[in-house]
Amino acid sequence: MKKFEEKTTSSKKIFEGRVISVKVDEVILPNGNTSTRELVTHPGAVAIIPITNEGKIVLVEQYRKPLERSIIEIPAGKLEKGEKPEYTAIRELEEETGYGSKNFTFVQSFATSPGFADEVIHIYVARDLYRIENPAGLDEDEFVELLEVTLEEAEQMIREERIYDAKTVFAIMWMKNIL
Amino acid sequence: MKKFEEKTTSSKKIFEGRVISVKVDEVILPNGNTSTRELVTHPGAVAIIPITNEGKIVLVEQYRKPLERSIIEIPAGKLEKGEKPEYTAIRELEEETGYGSKNFTFVQSFATSPGFADEVIHIYVARDLYRIENPAGLDEDEFVELLEVTLEEAEQMIREERIYDAKTVFAIMWMKNIL
Numbered sequence: 001m002k003k004f005e006e007k008t009t010s011s012k013k014i015f016e017g018r019v020i021s022v023k024v025d026e027v028i029l030p031n032g033n034t035s036t037r038e039l040v041t042h043p044g045a046v047a048i049i050p051i052t053n054e055g056k057i058v059l060v061e062q063y064r065k066p067l068e069r070s071i072i073e074i075p076a077g078k079l080e081k082g083e084k085p086e087y088t089a090i091r092e093l094e095e096e097t098g099y100g101s102k103n104f105t106f107v108q109s110f111a112t113s114p115g116f117a118d119e120v121i122h123i124y125v126a127r128d129l130y131r132i133e134n135p136a137g138l139d140e141d142e143f144v145e146l147l148e149v150t151l152e153e154a155e156q157m158i159r160e161e162r163i164y165d166a167k168t169v170f171a172i173m174w175m176k177n178i179l
Numbered sequence: 180m181k182k183f184e185e186k187t188t189s190s191k192k193i194f195e196g197r198v199i200s201v202k203v204d205e206v207i208l209p210n211g212n213t214s215t216r217e218l219v220t221h222p223g224a225v226a227i228i229p230i231t232n233e234g235k236i237v238l239v240e241q242y243r244k245p246l247e248r249s250i251i252e253i254p255a256g257k258l259e260k261g262e263k264p265e266y267t268a269i270r271e272l273e274e275e276t277g278y279g280s281k282n283f284t285f286v287q288s289f290a291t292s293p294g295f296a297d298e299v300i301h302i303y304v305a306r307d308l309y310r311i312e313n314p315a316g317l318d319e320d321e322f323v324e325l326l327e328v329t330l331e332e333a334e335q336m337i338r339e340e341r342i343y344d345a346k347t348v349f350a351i352m353w354m355k356n357i358l
Binding site: 001002003004005006014015017018019020022024025027029030031033035036037038039040041042045061062063064065066067069070071073078108109110111112113114115116117118119121140141143144145158161162164165166167169170173174176177 | 180181182183184185193194196197198199201203204206208209210212214215216217218219220221224240241242243244245246248249250252257287288289290291292293294295296297298300319320322323324337340341343344345346348349352353355356
C-alpha cells in the first residue's frame with residue numbers, strides 16, 4: 001500500500017477554514033525528482049440510505065454552492081471531532097429527516113476525490129424507520145427539503161441529473177442490487 | 180434546481196494552484212442570514228472502465244498523497260482546458276494503460292464532493308481494446324502500475340479497501356449490473 005510512495009520534504013499551510021483546510025506539500029517522487037501536491041483536508045463524512053417500510057428511499061434536496069444549484073442526495077453530514085461514524089449516522093438521519101432507526105448496517109466507505117482531498121465517506125443503510133417526536137434540528141446554515149421516492153423514481157432522477165453526486169448515485173445502484 | 184439558492188455577496192480568492200483553486204464566498208441564506216462557503220474549484224475529470232475481450236477490467240495502482248497510500252483505480256485524468264471529455268477519455272486510456280479503443284460509451288457523470296468542491300467526473304466504458312504500439316506516456320509526476328483483473332477479483336479488492344475511491348467502487352458495481 002506504499003507503492004510509488006511520495007515522501008514529504010516540506011509542507012506549507014495555505015488555509016484553515018471551518019470545513020476544509022488546504023496545504024501544499026513538496027514531495028520526492030519515486031524517480032527522485034521533486035514535485036508539489038495540493039491537498040485539501042476534510043473531516044470525513046457519513047451518509048445514510050434510509051429505506052422506509054414501504055421500500056422507498058428518503059432523500060433530501062439542498063443547495064450546493066460549489067455546483068450553484070440544488071441536487072437531491074441521501075442524508076449525510078460531516079464527522080464531528082472524535083465522533084464515531086455510527087453515531088454521526090444516527091445524528092444526521094434524525095437532523096435531516098426526523099427519522100430514527102435501530103437497524104443501521106454498514107455498506108461501504110470510499111474516498112471521494114483521492115487526487116486532491118482526503119475526504120472519506122462512510123455509507124450506512126437504515127431500516128425499520130420510525131418518526132422521532134421532537135427531532136433535533138438542522139444546523140443554522142442548512143436548508144433541506146425531504147422526499148420519499150421509489151427506486152424507479154430515483155433512477156429517473158439520476159437520468160435527469162437531479163441526483164448527481166457520487167454517494168447518492170452509488171446508493172441507488174446499491175439498492176438496485178439488493179432489492 | 181435553484182431551491183434554497185445562496186446568493187453570493189462577495190468572493191475572496193485564497194489560493195490558485197496547478198490543480199485546484201480555493202475561494203471563500205459570503206452568501207445570503209434562504210432565511211436572509213449570511214454565512215460563508217469554502218469552495219474548491221477543480222477542472223473536472225474523466226474516468227474509463229476498460230473491459231478487455233476476456234471480460235477483465237484494466238486498473239491502475241498509484242500513490243494518492245491525500246490518503247498517504249496507494250490505491251487501485253480505474254484509469255482517469257483531469258480535463259485539459261477546453262478539452263471534450265470524450266477526447267480526455269481516449270487520451271488517458273492510452274497514457275495510463277497503452278490501450279486504444281474505438282468503442283467508448285458514456286456511462287455516468289457525478290459530482291464527487293458537492294459540499295466543498297465543483298469537481299465532476301465523467302465515466303465512460305471502453306470495449307474492444309487493442310494495444311497501441313508506441314503509446315503516449317504518463318505525465319512526468321505520474322507513476323502507475325497496470326493490473327487486469329476479473330470482476331470477482333475487483334470485488335475482493337473493494338472488501339480489502341485496495342479499491343477505495345468513489346469512481347472505482349461505482350465502476351465495479353456498474354459492471355456487476357451489466358455483466
